[in-house]
Amino acid sequence: MGQLFMLTRMGSWIKRHKVWSALIALVVLFVLYKIIAPTPHDYEYTGEKVGRGEVLRVVSASGKVRALNTIKVGTEVSGQVTKVYVDFNSPVTAGQILAEIDPTRVRARVQQTEAQVALARAGLQQTAANVLRARSELEIQERDFARQRDLAQRGFVSKANLDAAQTRLNSARNALDVALAQTQSGNAQIRQATAELSSARLDLNRTVIIAPASGVIIDKLVEPGTTVAASFQTPNLFEIAADTTKMQVEASVDEADIGQIVEGQNVTFTVDSYPDDVFRAKVRQVRKAPVETQNVVSYLVIIDVDNLDGKLLPGMTANVEIITGAKKNALRVPTNALRFRPKAADRGPPVEEQPAKPGKKEAPRQTLYLAGTDAYKPVRKQVRIGLQGDEYTEILSGIKAGDTVLVRTKSLKPKAETDDTDEDDSAAS
Template sequence: MSAAKPTSPSSPNKTLRPRRSPWPKRIVIAVVVLAVAGGGWYFYRQRNAEQAASAYRTAKVERGDIRVAISATGALSAISTVDVGSQISGQVTDVLVDFNDRVTKGQVIARIDPSTYEAQIAQGTAQVNNARAGLATAQATLRNAELDYQRKTELAKNQLVARSDADLARAARDQARAQLAGAQAQINQQIASTQTSRLNLQRTVIRAPVDGVVLTRTIEPGQTVAASLQSPVLFQIAEDLSKMEIVLAIDEADIGQVKPGQSVDFTVDSFPDRKFRGSVQQVRLSATNTSNVITYPVVVAVDNPDGVLLPGMTANAEIEVSHRDDVLRVGNAALRYKPADDDPAAASAAGGPGGARGGLGNDLPAVAAKLKLDANQQAAFDAALEQMKQRMAARTAAPAGGAGGPPGGGAPIIMGGGRGPGGGGGGNNNRNASRGGGAISGAARQRMLERFNQQFGAFRESLSEAQRAQWDGEVAALVSARRVPLYKLVKGEPQAVTVRVGASDGSWTEVSGNIAEGDEVVVGTGRGTK
């Protein structure tokens, strides 16, 4: 009898599945929650940054050209205009030229009735002949007086006549000599008078004194010319219209920038779409006072080969006094911006950490590059520049130095310059980026130059004469440059930086210092387009 297998009443009929761990699901949920939280935090930060940025209107610092020009108006005229008049009076019989006619030197252009002067010549000729007859009579009288004097002198020696008779004969001889001299003088006088009449006869024919074009004609045939008091102007002849000139009236505030040789662009109303060019030929010293406004005449030479420019046309001219190529520039609105007193940027401009100064140390390498230094000169420059930076760093770290050192000090002023007390003056006219703000007095500028020459003395001595002159000019321009504050937008907040301003064309101003191309600068507050 076989034994049966025991069975366990508690064992299930099918296989039990293992239980899943809850941690993977929890990890996924945590990652999703963290991603949502991170995205929310990033969106919140980005939104706050955009809101902060939208509180300011900005513009970018860019590179470009700046052309500084002075505007003025004047009238075109021929370089040489000759007034042709008459030296004699009389009736005009012929007028041989008209307006716009071309004439050559010596060409007959008019005639005056010569009959009066022909009669004067005939009368003068007769008077000369009469005087010559009187001269012959005087000569005969003199010969007779000479012979009588000789006879009576011999008789008086032999005591055959009285001494008084010899004296009377001598007096008669002297009188005859005087009469002969008078007759000769009368002949000369009549010849001179006749010669004057002949000259007046020649002047009845009016000739062109120069080659040119007749601009005006003020006489007609039959008209009487009276030249007793002053010579009347009969014609006006422009010598050469292929070359003309413009006389511009330049204000005394701008005349110091105008130099001979500067380029001039101008337009005329007759050709509004065409631009003509000229150059400054002369800056005249004769000032004109019109309603207490002082102006100086500036002569601009103009070529007119095609003859389209005519005398008297009004020229609207611009004298190019400066041209800067490929420089950092900002819109003048950025120079006019000034934060409110409660704005954090105002504290930054007053000397906070954001008020970074633009020093000469950033510009000196570019100046040195223009000099084309050799190896020894470059080494001397690098050493002097490094010493200046070290002294500047020491002054800045000193407690008394504060933000840039004491006023009138040496290296701090040279490296950092001076902060402009008013940054809102820029761009108010087409010649200066600012007036007053950041200006340095003459005494302070002199001290800065002296300190600078001491620091770079060894390097300067290594330069040639031409290099030294260029170096001195560039350094003087850097030291005397105006300094104003700009406000860069950094992480949504405006940060004040002091920059040097240069040429301005009324819309853009050249800047240099602690600023770079592409930086955002504040031009105003409120929402606006960047």
């Protein structure tokens, strides 16, 4: 009875206040709609189709372009450079004269040593004459001693005369030995003076700087009038690139990546001068000597490249990519799809991982999220991956071509609310 009375009074109030009743009804309906209706999402997931194509694994590095064979031309004599016959970029051939050093001092030394050789030879002739004279004197003393000995045996000469003859014989022998020693000394002096003469003549020839090999002058360090000193080390005058049609890149590879580098791998690189040109090369050598810079260890990788068009110049900076693995026509997905995770509220229950078969080495497993029938209910898949590159990763099993893998989360909020950021990739769980 009480409820009926309340309904009767409410009905009469509604009849008397039709406008207010309508407004109250609209407010109640709006509140119920807000409570019941789903809240629209302010984001969406972006995906890419799974397809086939090339998968590349590369190691990035930087290095310098160098001539394959660079020759530094110096001088072993000191003096003033009087003439320079070449300039930068001058082509030269083996044996070509590059420069000349003032030969006055070296020529005077040659003349001085020539005089020493002549003096030594004259001294040798004199000692040779002394040897002949000593031999003659020895023969005379030997005959005289023999006569004195015979006479002494017959009693015609005293013992004192025989001793005097023996003394003269010994003196003659000593004189011959001295003359022979002087001859040996004279021969040694001639050999010494001749060696000094050869050295002086060699230095005289070295005042003319010649190219040891054919190539191109890439550096010139002297001008006429420059004084060079070759006292402690050989000063460099020129630098020749022996063959500019073949160059090499000396790339510095981090120790974390050096284990992937082997001889013969394909390489691509660019230089700042030609950013649209991609140069192709091959790894020739991995040098095992470590280079440590600010506690960072790296290794030098030598890369050979043809330079038939002459675009590459020594000293250019090369941005190198060494291809350490390649698969063609592989089922692939973007590599960032392996790192993508949807928002926590949209993730389904975890997929139970299948245990690996004992004794069998299997490919590593990763988790991917595929687009489902509901845009906000991604399908979680476990896949086996093969070759993993920076851009794409090979998929061995778990999905098929044509599937759509999610790669990022895109915000639908106005830019003013998102601080000009329209993408927000969720972190991996």
